[in-house]
Amino acid sequence: MTELGNRLKEAREAKGLTLDDLQDITKIQKRYLKGIEEGNYDSIPGKFYVRAFIKQYGEAVGLDPEALFDEYKHEIPSVYEEQIAEPLSRSGTRKPDEGVSKFLEMLPRIIITLVIIGIIVLAWFFIQKAVSNNDAKTAVNDKQNNEAIEYAESGTPPKNDKTEKADEESTKKETEQKNDKKQEKKEPEKTQNIAVVATQGNKTTYKLTNADKFQLNLKVINGGKSWVGIENANNQQLLNATITEVAPQTLDLTNETEIRIKTGYAPALEIYVNDQKLDIPTTANVQNIIIQYEKTGE
DSSP states (O other), X not given: OOHHHHHHHHHHHHTTOOHHHHHHHHOOOHHHHHHXXXXXXXXXXXXXXXXXXXXXXXXXXXXXHHHHHHHTTTTSOXXXXXXXXXXXXXXXXXXXXXXXXXXXXXXXXXXXXXXXXXXXXXXXHHHHHHHHHHHHHHHHHHHHHHHHHHHHHHSSOOOOHHHHHHHHHHHHHHHHHHHHHHHHHSOOOOXXXXXXXXXETTEEEEEEESOSOOEEEEEEOTTOOEEEEEEETTOOEEEEEEEBTTBOEEEXXXXXXXXXXXXXXXXXXXXXXXXXXXXXXXXXXSEEEEEEEOOTTO
């Protein structure tokens, strides 16, 4: 057994995982996992897969793969090849480009011309802005004069933004009062209930009732990691991923009647059902959780 294999095996045993558990978590065949622990890389097809399997093994038992690669690089096969440096020196000399010299001579004139054009454009912009402001002020004054004339002729004050806003607020207030009365007559909203209905070893069954939806949020805490696999009642796989702080998972399971969750490292995992935290056991790293969903009205 190599130093790397011994390090990985100790980390696996510290988490209470067997090779069968690790096979379920990583989806890597047990014989390849055993080959990694024994340092028998010839049993694995290709150097690329050796590094990939070591990376998945390390993540599943809570080790940093990059640190493993750096510390045990003398044991791990490399997939990189040295590149041949291209010749950097070239023979011969080139004559100065006469076109470049002429351009450098003309550069100061070009810069001065561009500055003058920029000044003219800015002046035109500010003049147009001043004219627009004057036109806007004139339009406002004309509107106020016309309203004053209408009021003098009819005796009815013209509507303006303030009066219209007051009317809208009055109408809105009346509508809100009507809605409040309607809501008072409604029955109080139902509160969802999720409770434990059975426990056997590391298997716990919950039942979700009084809920119009079934949304599952998976998070980890304190920089931890946890592999999670989820299947529905028809054994259809809904999720197979490693949950991290930067990669939480959210699933809408409203159309499911039952789901089965298997965790890789339960102490680091938090499960929320419709934003309500689920109190999951942490007596063992691997936990099997069943949630039965009874839809409202059924």
